[in-house]
Amino acid sequence: MEINKFERYWLIAVGLTLGAFVAATIVAVAVFGIRLPSPVERVDPQRLDQTIFASPGVRKIADNRYEAVIIAKSWAFNAGPEAGSPPVLRFPRGSQVTFYVTSQDVMHGFQIERHTINLELVPGQIARATANFNRPGKYSIICNHYCGAGHQVMYGTIIIE
Amino acid sequence: MASITLPQAIEVPATPGTLKLVQRERLMIGAHIITAMLALMTGIFMGPFQTFHRSPTFVQYFPNIPVFTYYYQAVTVHGVMNALFFTTFFIVGFSYFVVERSLQRLLKSVRMGWVAYVLMAIGLVIMLITILGSPQQSAVLYTFYPPNIAPALFYIGLVLLVVGSWLAAANIFLTYQGWKREHPNERVPLAVLAIMVNFLMWCVGTIGVAVEILFMLLPASLGIIKTTDPQLARTLFWFFGHPLVYFWLLPAYVSWYTMLPRQAGGKLFSEPLARVAFLMFLIFSVPVGLHHQFSDPGISASSKGIHTLLTMIVSVPSFMTAFNVGAALENAARNRGAKTLFDWPFKQKWGDPIVAAQLSGMLLFIAGGFSGLINASSQLNATIHNTSWVPAHFHTTLGGAVTLTYISILYWLLPAIRGRALFSKPLALAQVFTWLIGMALFGFAMGEAGLNGAPRRALTSQSPYLSPAAAFWLDVTAVSGIILMVSSVLLYINFFGTLFLSRQPAPESEVPIETVSSDRTSPLWLERWGLWFGVLGVLLLIAYGPVFAEVLDFQEGWNILRYMPTSNAPMP
Numbered sequence: 001m002e003i004n005k006f007e008r009y010w011l012i013a014v015g016l017t018l019g020a021f022v023a024a025t026i027v028a029v030a031v032f033g034i035r036l037p038s039p040v041e042r043v044d045p046q047r048l049d050q051t052i053f054a055s056p057g058v059r060k061i062a063d064n065r066y067e068a069v070i071i072a073k074s075w076a077f078n079a080g081p082e083a084g085s086p087p088v089l090r091f092p093r094g095s096q097v098t099f100y101v102t103s104q105d106v107m108h109g110f111q112i113e114r115h116t117i118n119l120e121l122v123p124g125q126i127a128r129a130t131a132n133f134n135r136p137g138k139y140s141i142i143c144n145h146y147c148g149a150g151h152q153v154m155y156g157t158i159i160i161e
Numbered sequence: 162m163a164s165i166t167l168p169q170a171i172e173v174p175a176t177p178g179t180l181k182l183v184q185r186e187r188l189m190i191g192a193h194i195i196t197a198m199l200a201l202m203t204g205i206f207m208g209p210f211q212t213f214h215r216s217p218t219f220v221q222y223f224p225n226i227p228v229f230t231y232y233y234q235a236v237t238v239h240g241v242m243n244a245l246f247f248t249t250f251f252i253v254g255f256s257y258f259v260v261e262r263s264l265q266r267l268l269k270s271v272r273m274g275w276v277a278y279v280l281m282a283i284g285l286v287i288m289l290i291t292i293l294g295s296p297q298q299s300a301v302l303y304t305f306y307p308p309n310i311a312p313a314l315f316y317i318g319l320v321l322l323v324v325g326s327w328l329a330a331a332n333i334f335l336t337y338q339g340w341k342r343e344h345p346n347e348r349v350p351l352a353v354l355a356i357m358v359n360f361l362m363w364c365v366g367t368i369g370v371a372v373e374i375l376f377m378l379l380p381a382s383l384g385i386i387k388t389t390d391p392q393l394a395r396t397l398f399w400f401f402g403h404p405l406v407y408f409w410l411l412p413a414y415v416s417w418y419t420m421l422p423r424q425a426g427g428k429l430f431s432e433p434l435a436r437v438a439f440l441m442f443l444i445f446s447v448p449v450g451l452h453h454q455f456s457d458p459g460i461s462a463s464s465k466g467i468h469t470l471l472t473m474i475v476s477v478p479s480f481m482t483a484f485n486v487g488a489a490l491e492n493a494a495r496n497r498g499a500k501t502l503f504d505w506p507f508k509q510k511w512g513d514p515i516v517a518a519q520l521s522g523m524l525l526f527i528a529g530g531f532s533g534l535i536n537a538s539s540q541l542n543a544t545i546h547n548t549s550w551v552p553a554h555f556h557t558t559l560g561g562a563v564t565l566t567y568i569s570i571l572y573w574l575l576p577a578i579r580g581r582a583l584f585s586k587p588l589a590l591a592q593v594f595t596w597l598i599g600m601a602l603f604g605f606a607m608g609e610a611g612l613n614g615a616p617r618r619a620l621t622s623q624s625p626y627l628s629p630a631a632a633f634w635l636d637v638t639a640v641s642g643i644i645l646m647v648s649s650v651l652l653y654i655n656f657f658g659t660l661f662l663s664r665q666p667a668p669e670s671e672v673p674i675e676t677v678s679s680d681r682t683s684p685l686w687l688e689r690w691g692l693w694f695g696v697l698g699v700l701l702l703i704a705y706g707p708v709f710a711e712v713l714d715f716q717e718g719w720n721i722l723r724y725m726p727t728s729n730a731p732m733p
Contacts, residue, residue: 002433002682003431003434004430004431006484006488007430007431007434007481007484007485010480010484011477011480011481014477014480014481018473018474018476018477018534021473021534021537021538022469022470022473024538024540024541025469025538025539025540025541028538028540028541029540032540034540034543035462036455036456036462036465036539036540036543037456037457037458037462038458038460038461038462039458039459039460039461039711040458042459042714086625105308106308106309107306107308107309107391109456109547109616111546111547111548111614111616113613113614113626113628114614116540116543116544117543118456118542118543118544118546118547119456119458120395120454120456120457120458120547121458122391122392122395122457122458122459123308123391124390124391124392124459125392125457125458125459126458127458128458140614140626140628142614142616142626143616144546144547144548144616144617144619145547146233146236146302146618146619147309148233148309149231149233149297149300151233151618151619151620152619152620152621152623152624153623153624153625155624155625155626157626
């Protein structure tokens with residue numbers, strides 16, 4: 001089976017293109033620290049009161065470092081009584097926030113617009129992601145996974161001051 | 162190349178070199194193609210209305226948009242009918258045609274062919290009744306993730322479709338086997354090799370969804386089991402989900418590789434490499450499903466990394482296709498007088514709807530293919546996952562390349578089936594170009610909206626969080642919706658016109674299909690299916706073994722989540 005000269009050049013160019021995509025992925029992980037979600041822990045969606053989700057809300061754990069525990073339920077995010085509904089979370093500029101999110105009923109999504117946080121909320125699984133907020137502004141938290149008739153109004157807000 | 166005419170006669174004996182399509186075969190292929198087009202008709206017109214529903218400005222001026230009042234029901238109809246039923250019926254009908262004509266023999270069992278058709282058709286009717294009859298409960302979209310559970314008939318409709326497609330696959334395998342016995346040392350025609358690859362891949366991929374439906378969703382819907390595991394279900398679904406998209410694409414590639422060169426007036430550049438490309442699809446289409454699940458919490462980042470790499474590899478045969486088919490098109494243009502380096506794309510038969518549709522599909526596929534590479538890059542995916550960027554991607558691939566190529570096939574196959582000329586060539590040409598423009602605009606605008614935070618599958622006109630930029634681009638999609646609606650109307654004028662109004666007999670044109678392989682250099686072991694299945698098995702073990710171990714949690718015993726939400730939340 002012969003391979004034409006130009007086709008060989010083409011295949012080399014394809015290999016280089018794909019290599020660049022793979023390299024970019026590796027750089028994103030190693031240099032920029034953009035991590036994909038990995039298993040954290042399983043929870044029973046009907047017994048969230050026996051887990052960290054018993055009291056959702058924001059906790060300060062160190063200077064400029066926060067933990068946010070959030071429950072998604074049709075069709076609202078619950079980030080504790082202080083955050084209100086739909087929740088508004090406020091962090092100072094330069095904060096590092098680790099989100100722990102789970103769903104209490106069906107599939108939901110958790111996306112922070114203009115950011116790298118984009119989680120599927122699968123009932124029974126804790127989704128965890130850490131975000132750095134360096135630019136002040138208002139960012140929407142959007143449920144981006146279809147969850148029923150009220151899907152389009154399920155959201156929250158993050159304000160970086 | 163056999164010159165094949167499509168007679169009105171009832172029974173014409175097959176003679177060496179020409180297989181005349183006998184009446185019963187014409188009926189069978191016709192039944193599949195026409196049913197496919199009717200399924201598409203119920204799905205396609207939902208599309209423009211969804212763009213209207215999603216556009217804030219459109220809803221402001223036209224608050225009572227007709228047809229469907231429940232948006233998510235329309236999304237379900239659109240996805241299920243277009244992506245599952247239209248495609249499967251069309252692919253089965255087209256594949257029967259290719260296999261019969263290329264191999265110059267009838268299907269192994271016509272009766273089995275009809276049984277398969279009837280099963281799929283019952284599935285189609287059940288599905289339509291279910292979705293239309295229970296808009297809320299059956300609005301689970303075409304991905305039907307639990308714990309949202311649809312009425313049992315929804316899943317029964319899907320089961321009938323898949324079982325019918327398995328029977329069709331068996332029929333095609335047996336037909337091939339019969340041919341191979343009589344021609345042990347010949348290379349099978351390229352088109353048939355591709356159809357074989359497509360159905361083998363389909364049979365492997367559908368195992369995932371069959372397990373999901375038969376052991377999880379259908380029993381849950383019937384109340385036999387009270388619990389479910391959403392993470393396991395998603396993993397099984399996407400084991401099926403990626404072979405599904407290649408199941409749609411490969412018949413379009415059959416047209417590009419084995420029919421378009423002749424239709425465009427050229428010659429395929431390299432048949433051996435085309436064979437290699439199709440076999441690569443067989444091996445690499447299945448072990449890549451996690452690239453739909455990069456954001457899932459229950460699967461480790463290392464497994465996702467392996468699937469990223471494999472997804473990059475599965476783009477190689479598509480790049481090979483771009484070169485091979487591109488070279489054939491250049492050859493065609495040179496025959497038509499193209500002289501310079503860059504004039505050959507313009508010297509194509511842009512006035513012939515059959516060629517123009519495929520070329521337009523390829524143009525959209527350039528955007529679709531590269532946006533696919535972006536989706537497959539696991540970290541870039543985080544910026545676009547579940548945003549309207551994703552439908553932008555698959556409307557340029559499935560809605561662009563695949564659908565336009567199927568329409569191109571329709572424009573020569575339907576006249577052959579009906580025995581009448583295409584109703585109107587100018588209308589066909591107008592349909593192709595409005596589709597190209599509409600889908601290009603739709604893809605661009607949906608992509609931009611997604612980058613600005615608009616989610617997919619959401620009634621965004623009601624969303625309080627929509628940014629001004631996202632709102633603007635969603636308004637643009639409504640404009641593209643109008644263009645695509647015009648294109649769809651033109652398509653169905655030609656469809657029904659050819660069936661009922663056309664009076665001229667079908668031209669005695671040659672059906673663009675090869676009956677013997679001109680390939681003398683590709684090694685015969687390329688057709689050793691056992692070998693390829695072995696390679697696929699090893700890859701599946703590497704790519705999916707750890708994933709299922711994680712999802713089922715072997716370390717802690719078989720930990721399947723026992724959970725089901727008690728009731729659906731009320732309407733807001």
